[in-house]
Amino acid sequence: MRFMMIVKANPESEAGAMPEDAMLDAMGRYNEELTKAGVLLDLAGLQPSSKGVRVQFKGDKRSVIDGPFTESKELIAGYWLIQVKSKEEAVAWALRVPNPHGEGAETNIELRPLFELDDLAPSEAVERMRERLHKFDASRQK
């Protein structure tokens, strides 16, 4: 099963503070451990929400809101995508993450199993969505 390990933001990461060298080293070692264990599928770090944009849907109106956004604990700072045998194994890997915001800082890492298209009840809409995703992926590969 696949899990996304989501690192939540904090005020420092939102302020654009770059991690210290020691943290980068520790994170590099951790990522290497995931790779060597054969569980890492994908990963990325995200820039602070001040560089981001939000598109809000309200009633029949759509508006564009520039970052930063205030509720930093709910924002995402990065993620890993891992393939594991069980939820417990995903938790065991999350417990080993070097605290991304620095040891001692309050950090939340959220683990969410991926929703595979096969988990959705079959319907024409799902089929159409598949077809479109497929075209998109194929064009991206070229």
Added chain:
Amino acid sequence: MTDDQTHRAIEAVWRIEAPKLVAALARLVRDVGLAEELAQDALVAALERWPHAGVPENPGAWLMATAKHRAVDLLRRGTRFARKHEELGRELVLQLETAVNEDDDPVGDDLLRLILIACHPVLSTDARVALTLRLLGGLTTEEIARAFLVPAATIAQRIVRAKRTLSEARVPFELPEGDALDARIASVLEVIYLVFNEGYTATAGEDWMRTALCEDALRLGRVFAELVPREPEAHGLVALMEIQASRMRARIGPSGEPVLLLDQDRTRWDRLLIRRGLAALARADALGGAYGPYMLQAAIVACHARARLPEQTDWVRIAALYDALGQLTPSPVVELNRAVAVTMAFGPAAGLAILDTLVDEPALAAYHLLPSVRGDVLVRLGRHDEARAEFERAAAMTKNARERTLLRARAVACAERA
């Protein structure tokens, strides 16, 4: 946390730590069986202690220290284990005592040694598979038994015998060099791919334990590729498995029937696995050198993976890749596949010429795909009467009822057009 949850958490930690633990212990005590016993003892200790004391900060180090202490205890107390290892005697005690105080993380070489030993040529293929899944894949004896549809006692016995064989053969723990290392690497790749195929051919069934073998093999393959990062074929095998696994959901129709590659709904292919597979192939390619069998097979499946629609498939390249594969590992089945690719690339006449060389091939005498493919090619050539005979022959040969119905229908269609 309930006890049950704690136990599951400990088992998860165990899965992650066991291979490294056994590998490092095997280096110290120079016996895989003994190393595994010590590791198991450490697990038992964890199951007793962690539920109330909590999972330690660094569970791997805790397990390692516990196992080392246990080894020293056993040696000092003059147990059966000590007598068995008398020849190592004091030297081993000293070494272990030093090791207990070392804060060493097991090195990659330990894991490499362990996987090479688990796939050692003194062992039968069945034993290599069982031992690799047990020691490197972290599977229990029961899980392996369920996956291979044999009684647990059979697997347990297979593992015990394998460990004894390794002990008796005094398989050295040093890494082999040069050609010897290449041969041992080839054996590991073979075992991993065998596990993968065991799961892959089982995807038609609903038994998830068997299909989980594909994931186990992929994980082992990724682990092994990182242990021998300069080995193109290791990355080639990862590429092959990632791309084959990407089609898993498309291979089976709604009523459980197998769906052929060209008929598959490509929107159901897993794009993440395809991207990873293509990346692994690029990594293998970047190492330079001639393509080995796994890289060639990966390059073939990559051609299919890159084609958004079946008609966009680069058949000319696939035909050339099968040609190269046939020269490296000559086999009638590869030749049959080449005939299909040549038909698609250069027309049915060219394909038929290859198929005709296979008609008397004893290895294909009972293989329904030969007459079935030949029938296909004959239809393309407008030779419907001959095609009908081939489809009938194929229908009589296949063991799959659904396939038989399909082949008979094709024979009837040919008869109508002849």
